[in-house]
Amino acid sequence: MRVAWIGAVSMESASSKSQTPMNSRNTYLPDHAVSPGDVLDEHREAIGLTQAELAQRIGFSPKHVNRLLAGLEPVTPETALKLEAVFGLPARVWLALEARYREHLAREAEHAGLAVELPWLDQLPHRALAKLGWIPARLRDVELVRALRAFFCVGSLNYLPDVWGNVQAAYRKAEAFQSHEWALLAWLAQGEREAERLGCRPFDAAGLRAVLPELKAMSRLPGVTFVEPLVRRCGEFGVALAFVPAPDGARVCGATRWLSKDKVLVQLSLRYKTDDQLWFTLFHELGHVLLHGKRSQFIDFEKAHDVNVQEREANEFAASQLVAPNALAQLIEAGDFRIATVQAFAGQQNVAPGIVAGQLQHRGAVPFRHPLSKLKTSFRWTHETRAA
Structure with missing residues (x-):
């Protein structure tokens, strides 16, 4: 019996493709972000404005300005234009500060959500996926959860039964997934x-x-x-x-x-x-x-x-x-x-x-x-x- 090795079209390309979104995560993400409210407060103090005076200049109530300084109110495009007029700092800078800050808060919340999904690691065949190169090897805990989210293209592993339920229904009628079925669904996802x-x-x-x-x-x-x-x-x-x-x-x-x-x-x-x-x-x-x-x-x-x-x-x-x-x-x-x-x-x-x-x-x-x-x-x- 002759033996031939399949890999050039399937395994190598599948491995490189599956790791692309993982590699994009390997960039430095600081564990803190500057609140646009803090930057605004520094600029306010630099030109000697009280919070009440700032409120008058941008047409907001003192309460709204206080919440803005505390990071409880977002810097909207309209607000950014007003701040540009008062302080000379371009609106795009204020909006960039706001976007980075909100992203940081979202990632902090996501990290907590990732920890909640750790029990999924007992069900999903992550070792087999790493062996095939479909997810990076040697990941643990929340980073492994993050990699599995990206592999299955879901915002949370808790969504998997809903996303893949129609596939399960194609071949069996049981209401709950069996552990070995997640290996099948991983294979389908890679396909x-x-x-x-x-x-x-x-x-x-x-x-x-x-x-x-x-x-x-x-x-x-x-x-x-x-x-x-x-x-x-x-x-x-x-x-x-x-x-x-x-x-x-x-x-x-x-x-x-x-x-x-x-x-x-x-x-x-x-x-x-x-x-x-x-x-x-x-x-x-x-x-x-x-x-x-x-x-x-x-x-x-x-x-x-x-x-x-x-x-x-x-x-x-x-x-x-x-x-x-x-x-x-x-x-x-x-x-x-x-x-x-x-x-x-x-x-x-x-x-x-x-x-x-x-x-x-x-x-x-x-x-x-x-x-x-x-x-x-x-x-x-x-x-x-x-x-x-």
């Missing part, structure tokens, strides 16, 4: 990040269906050289194809989710890490895209037992698109399963020999422990140890 960077034309069902034979033929390319042309070609018909490794605990094979009416995300995890499984999963998801409309989303798991009508249709679509059913039936009837015979048959079908071997095994024509397994290509992510 969305990948999809953001993939330029796609508007979805074209007819064009996608017409190009399926070309996509299938890419399975014959050596190693992982198919990845870039496959991703590019899918994008030309509105399909954002993302290869994303599944975090520990997420026993998922693939997913199909419509991000908009013109863009659909097809996400693959390489769960079984062989070419027959990869290509079958891809065409299974494309079957969902072409057969089942834009209102549904599909998440396909390892060894799923509850196979509904739509899943059976996607399975049949994938099998028939990869290998002509009549031709496969004739091969099985002939009973010649020598490696050379299967290689020649795969050439006639313009598909990788490993895919034919997988279909023969799935139909019980040959056992899974059979010399034909040597025809399969095995894939590994670049982050995985090659010793494995």
Whole structure:
């Protein structure tokens, strides 16, 4: 069995993308901010104005001026213009002081809110995400909460059940998330990040269906050289194809989710890490895209037992698109399963020999422990140890 390493398109780019918003936080943020009221008080005293006199000059009540000096009232654009006239300090400076001060107060409040969310660290698979490079490693406590907020694109981890509840409903009816399901949702979130960077034309069902034979033929390319042309070609018909490794605990094979009416995300995890499984999963998801409309989303798991009508249709679509059913039936009837015979048959079908071997095994024509397994290509992510 040949081994190929997937990484240039998926893992490396996913890692760099996921860390971009984290790196932007690594700038110096002082733990204090100057209140515009303090600056105003200094300028008032410098020119010898009482608070009452300042109130007269800017048309405010003494109480309002007192609250302004205490930082209890904001410096509005109108107030900034009045202060500019009195003290000569440009309005933009007053407004900048106000913005920085309010941001500082908001960050102080946020820090307290982050601490409240620490219990989430017992549920979310942050170690697995750090291992994959999706969040920075070695973060702890509130900084880890902050990183997870950014990863899931939520203002608070408490919002996660509402944000991802519709995804959960797509595959189970329980009211509460199980711990392992957060690994799945993290995988889906990373898929969305990948999809953001993939330029796609508007979805074209007819064009996608017409190009399926070309996509299938890419399975014959050596190693992982198919990845870039496959991703590019899918994008030309509105399909954002993302290869994303599944975090520990997420026993998922693939997913199909419509991000908009013109863009659909097809996400693959390489769960079984062989070419027959990869290509079958891809065409299974494309079957969902072409057969089942834009209102549904599909998440396909390892060894799923509850196979509904739509899943059976996607399975049949994938099998028939990869290998002509009549031709496969004739091969099985002939009973010649020598490696050379299967290689020649795969050439006639313009598909990788490993895919034919997988279909023969799935139909019980040959056992899974059979010399034909040597025809399969095995894939590994670049982050995985090659010793494995």
